[in-house]
Amino acid sequence: MSQPLTAVSLSGVTKDFGRVRAVRGVDLELQQGEVVAFLGPNGAGKTTTIDMILGLSKPTSGEVRVLGIEPRAAIARGLVAAVMQTGGLLKDLTVRETVEYTRSLFVDTKPTDEVLATAGITEIADRKVAKCSGGEQQRLRFAMALLSDPALLLLDEPTTGMDVEGRRAFWQSIRQDAKKGRTVLFATHYLEEADQYADRIVLVSHGTIVADGTGSQIKSLASGRVVRVTWENADTEAITRLGGVDDVEVRGDQVYIHAKDSDTVAKYLLTQTSARDLEITAKGLEDAFLSLTGTTDSTDSTHSTEGAQS
Numbered sequence: 001m002s003q004p005l006t007a008v009s010l011s012g013v014t015k016d017f018g019r020v021r022a023v024r025g026v027d028l029e030l031q032q033g034e035v036v037a038f039l040g041p042n043g044a045g046k047t048t049t050i051d052m053i054l055g056l057s058k059p060t061s062g063e064v065r066v067l068g069i070e071p072r073a074a075i076a077r078g079l080v081a082a083v084m085q086t087g088g089l090l091k092d093l094t095v096r097e098t099v100e101y102t103r104s105l106f107v108d109t110k111p112t113d114e115v116l117a118t119a120g121i122t123e124i125a126d127r128k129v130a131k132c133s134g135g136e137q138q139r140l141r142f143a144m145a146l147l148s149d150p151a152l153l154l155l156d157e158p159t160t161g162m163d164v165e166g167r168r169a170f171w172q173s174i175r176q177d178a179k180k181g182r183t184v185l186f187a188t189h190y191l192e193e194a195d196q197y198a199d200r201i202v203l204v205s206h207g208t209i210v211a212d213g214t215g216s217q218i219k220s221l222a223s224g225r226v227v228r229v230t231w232e233n234a235d236t237e238a239i240t241r242l243g244g245v246d247d248v249e250v251r252g253d254q255v256y257i258h259a260k261d262s263d264t265v266a267k268y269l270l271t272q273t274s275a276r277d278l279e280i281t282a283k284g285l286e287d288a289f290l291s292l293t294g295t296t297d298s299t300d301s302t303h304s305t306e307g308a309q310s
């Protein structure tokens, strides 16, 4: 089989807004046909990164390439399309008129009926945009993005406002196109959505990538337990050397050890160290997300996410 082509490449990308560093040295490569979730909390830098891939803004430093060329050149060639959260719709046009109008701006496009069908909005084609629900408007944006049959599709929280059935149909259609080689990068806050629909999850927090792997790799970070002990002058290095330890956090005299094999950790702590008052709790997916994206209140912590790096 031939080597997959690189659809998106970011190297050493940073973006500053005045004194705010929104993106801090991101290196990322997406291969053609991958469906990748860009997962992170509010303000993580997802939209800023997508804007740079779309050529809407330039990195402060580093380089962005789309299918081997400058983002703006890739857009000009109709290779890239996006579904953003807001804007871009004229309320007085019908759904069909909106697609027809957008179509008139391109040289080579898919037929209107085909994109309406793929986006699941054939039945509301004659409805005015103003009368469409938020989820229906998102589907209309999706239909417009499909017109140029883009090699790369960028989606910023695409299913906002869609009901369960709408989401399912939307993702089914995305997955079908990915099989034909389309690369999809979507930003989301939802771990479940990322896990269910992406081949790969890139977890971002405070402008950096904190984990990058398949859903099951990311979930394996969450599959372990947390061992908490009271331990003055903790020797965290020794703990990190034990097998299966993902993360060690120190908060004053409390030490939290995130580990796959909590029995070994507990045995070691109680027999080889002065740690006491030991407690073991199971860690959920949501907890893993929060601890990896640094949205817990741990101020004095060390993180290690090597387990999820691909």
Ligand SMILES: Nc1ncnc2c1ncn2[C@@H]1O[C@H](COP(=O)(O)OP(=O)(O)OP(=O)(O)O)[C@@H](O)[C@H]1O
Pocket: 017, 020, 021, 022, 040, 041, 042, 043, 044, 045, 046, 047, 048, 049, 189
């Ligand atoms: N035009 C701007 N001027 C100043 N600061 C900005 C600008 N755009 C983004 N930021 C800041 O950059 C950081 C990253 O924002 P960004 O919108 O990329 O995050 P996000 O991950 O997309 O968040 P959300 O999930 O809320 O959409 C935030 O701290 C934000 O306040």
